[in-house]
Amino acid sequence: MAVRILLLCLCWASSNALELDPSEFKFEGIQGGKITLDCKFKIAPEDVGTLDIEWFLVAADTQQADQMIINFNRDVVYQDIGPLKGRVHFVSPDPRDGDASIEIISLAESDTGTYQCKVKKLPGSQNKKLALTVYIKPAMTRCFIEGKQEIGKDLALKCNSKEGSAPLTYSWQKISGLEKLPATATADPSGSVLSVKNASQEYSGTYRCTSRNRVGTEECLVILSVVPTPNTAGIIAGAIIGTLLFIIVLGLLIFCCCRKQKEKKYEKEIQHEIREDVAPPTSRNSTARSYIGSNHSSLGSLSPSNMDGYSKARYNHVPSEVLERPPSSAPNFVSPKVAGPNLSRMGAIPVMIPAQNKDGSIV
Template identity: 65%
Template sequence: MAPRSLDVLLLLCTVCCGCVMSLELVPSDQKKVEKPEGDRVTLECKYTVGPQDTGALDIDWTLVAADTQLEDQQIIMFSGGMPYIVNDGLRDRVHFTSSDPSDGDASIEIINLKSADTATYQCKVKKPPGTQNRKISLAVYIKPAKTRCFVEGAQKIGMDINLKCASSDGTAPLTYLWEKVSGQKLLPKGSVADEATGVLMVKNASQEYSGTYKCLARNRVGTDECMVVLNVSPPTNVGGIVAGAIIGTLLSLGLVGLLVYFCCKKQKEKKYEKEVQHEIREDVAPPKSRTSTARSYIGSNHSSLGSLSPSNIDGYSKSQYNKVPNDDLERPPSQVPNFVLPKYHGLTVV
């Protein structure tokens, strides 16, 4: 019985030693990995082989199908001492981290991650008779981006105001945190912040609530922020504005009325001046013709000649007679009036 027990013990030791020395994957706590879009990730898969693992080495990375009825998709493989990239969607973005995966490191790196890369990845190492595999879950998130802050509601004392924050990009779930970054740096008393919707509700606003507020949007892989200025002011005096508008309108109408009055007055004055000038012209007698003037002048001289003596005829003829207008003297003989000079003591005046 003793020899048989010893043989059994030796056999068990041999089997156990063979198990320890066969192909094994190095333990890793990398079960689930979360990364932001555009980043890179290393999926670990290191291994050791035993003396009895003498077969050809094959390393195969696949995308595990979410539906068990579908086949897994190959990504990259190492066979016959050469690496091969199989998946076209990852052709330019995946590679083995080691230049020689046969040295015990079958890890891969994926660069420029996309949200579509979210999946479960499996590393399978075969070196007959040993075979081992490991699954790693990868989640690719989009960081919050294009976050916008704004104020909703009238920024007046006593009013209810909402400060809102929202990110256009980012993988859910997103959370929003508000803080005041100016003044006392404390959120208004009684305000309520909703982390899920990004709304900060401010009740019965006062001027001390004025200041700069910052909103921080975040998810599992990143953050983004924005700022907004709150300026709480006294309510507007609506009655004063209306009264001012009415007064301004009345003043404008009064000014227009004065302009119209002066324009009309000016037009009347001009019209009156024209009428006066016209009446004066009608009252003035027309000037006498030069012919009648000349005749009357000559007739008056003729009557005055009766009292002239021969001694003053020369002076008279040189002074008084010469006052007859020249144009009458230049008339043709047919138009000159005929008159006979009187005789004085046997002399005829010429």
């Protein structure tokens, strides 16, 4: 019985001759940074097999297979494999010296998980699991104010980070003026909202919000300016008066434009009537000549015996009323239908024309 127990102890010692140094089992990294996962080992003299080092990303679902991310086997490193391809490598240039630790660069939040280091050098074999959590620092933090910044009003100073791993906490500070928070200010549980009641001008100033989690912080600033309540009635009255003045000016402009258009239209109509209805005036000399010519033509049938008396007529005298009359109203003396009284009124001398027989002799 004692021999059997001794053999079991020897077998257990032989199978566990390879040892892994105790180290941390929980690691935290920052997105975009890098992290080293420790895995150091010691080989016993009886471990004579080939050294084989394997790293796995353990599947969260037990029904899925673990994924190998790097491997050292027969003095060859295989690192361009698995989900961390190109971002993982051994810390030691030669892992045979007892350091199987790896470094992961360009960390991403998706790298969070459980990793397993497995070292074998038969007959020895050991493995351990490490938990990695990748956090995101607070980023894109914005400060703003909600509510009217007027005396006696309630308002809220708000702070929010669009990026950052939970839990995120916020804190407010006043960094100008009295450099202390308003007496009526209260913060919500996370600290992101600072409510201010019954604001006064003493609350005006610059405020700083700090957003933080376990891996980093970020700040933002906001300026609070509390002013007196504006005269609403005066603003409304001013707006109404301004609107009325605008309407009046607009009406005057429209009226002037319409009047101008009517005047232009009237001038065009007058010019058109003058061109259509009024004949151009003629000279006095031409009127006199036409009058004398008309008398000659009307008396051309006189016989030679009567020319003596007719020569006494004043042919060269044109009545003054004919010269003074405009061309449009001058009588047409050529017309044979002009009556005798009218001729006398115009200054003509009556002449007796003797009767003639058929052969043209005077009767």
